[in-house]
Amino acid sequence: MVDHAVGHDGRAPSLAEGQEPRSRAIAYRLLGSSAEADEAVREAGTAVDADTDTDADADADTEADVARVCLRMLRARESQRTDPWDPWATDQPRELAALDTLTPAERVAFVLHDMFAVPIDRIAPVVERTPAATRQLVSRAGARVRDTEEMPEPDLPRQREVVAALLAAARDGDAYALHELLDPDVLLRADAEAVRAGATTAHGASVVAQRLAERARTLRPSLVDGAAGLVVVGATENEVRAVLTFTVIDGHVTAVGLLMDPDHLARLEVEVLPG
Numbered sequence: 001m002v003d004h005a006v007g008h009d010g011r012a013p014s015l016a017e018g019q020e021p022r023s024r025a026i027a028y029r030l031l032g033s034s035a036e037a038d039e040a041v042r043e044a045g046t047a048v049d050a051d052t053d054t055d056a057d058a059d060a061d062t063e064a065d066v067a068r069v070c071l072r073m074l075r076a077r078e079s080q081r082t083d084p085w086d087p088w089a090t091d092q093p094r095e096l097a098a099l100d101t102l103t104p105a106e107r108v109a110f111v112l113h114d115m116f117a118v119p120i121d122r123i124a125p126v127v128e129r130t131p132a133a134t135r136q137l138v139s140r141a142g143a144r145v146r147d148t149e150e151m152p153e154p155d156l157p158r159q160r161e162v163v164a165a166l167l168a169a170a171r172d173g174d175a176y177a178l179h180e181l182l183d184p185d186v187l188l189r190a191d192a193e194a195v196r197a198g199a200t201t202a203h204g205a206s207v208v209a210q211r212l213a214e215r216a217r218t219l220r221p222s223l224v225d226g227a228a229g230l231v232v233v234g235a236t237e238n239e240v241r242a243v244l245t246f247t248v249i250d251g252h253v254t255a256v257g258l259l260m261d262p263d264h265l266a267r268l269e270v271e272v273l274p275g
Helices: 020-031 034-045 055-080 094-099 104-116 120-127 131-147 156-172 175-181 192-196 205-218 262-266
Strands: 182-190 220-224 227-233 240-249 252-259 270-272
Touching (some): 020 034, 020 104, 055 104, 104 120, 156 220, 156 227, 156 240, 156 252, 175 182, 175 205, 182 205, 192 252, 227 270, 240 262, 240 270
Antiparallel strands (some): 227 240, 240 252
C-alpha cells in the first residue's frame, strides 16, 4: 500500500471538494479498478498545491497529479504482469480489451484527451513527451482502440527496415541502437506456450532490448500476415516454432508479441525471408 502523508489532524490529505469525482473517474478509466483508482486519488491528494492561483489551475494540476500516479501504476503493472497473452482472447469487454493493447503512455494520453477532453498541452508533461509527440500518441491509440487490435505501420518497406535494424542491433549487442528503435514504453507479451517455455512479459526499452538480444542468434526475418516479423524455425524453414510480431509506429517499435502456441501459429500466414 502507498504510505500517504498526513495533515495536522492526523488524516491523509484529500482532494478539494468538487475535484475528487472527476479525478476518480479519470483514475478508474485509466486503471479499470475501483480499489486502485481510490489509491491513486489518495496518493495524488498528497501533491495538491494549495497555492495554485485559480480554481481552474487547481483542477488541472490535480488531474495531472492523478494521471501521473496512474501512469506509474500502469507501468508497474506491466512490469509485474505474469498472465499469458492471447491476441485472440474474447472474454474481455470490447473497450477493456482495446485499452489493454495500449502502452501505459498511450493509455493515459488517449483516456485524458478522448474521454475527458484534456488539452494536448496539459497531457504532454504527464506522459513526458512534446505536444507533437503526445498528439501522435493520442492518434495511434485511438486508431487501435477503434480497431481493437494493433495495426502495423502501413509503410511495409519502412516497417521491414525498422525490424531488420532491430535484429541487426540485437545480434551485434548494440544497446544504443536497440534503445533508439524501441519506444520507452514498449511491451513484449508472450502467449501461454511461450510462458511455459520460460518467456515472460517485459515492459520498457531496457528490458525488451535485453530479451531480444538473448534470442537474436535464433531469429530469422519473416513476413507475418504481410507485416514484418521474426521467427524461430526448426530443422526446416517450414517448421516454425515461434513468431515475433511487431507494432512499428513512427519508426519505433511500440509492442512485440511472442507466439509459440500451435493454435496461435496456425492462424498466421508466415513467410520466412532470406538472411
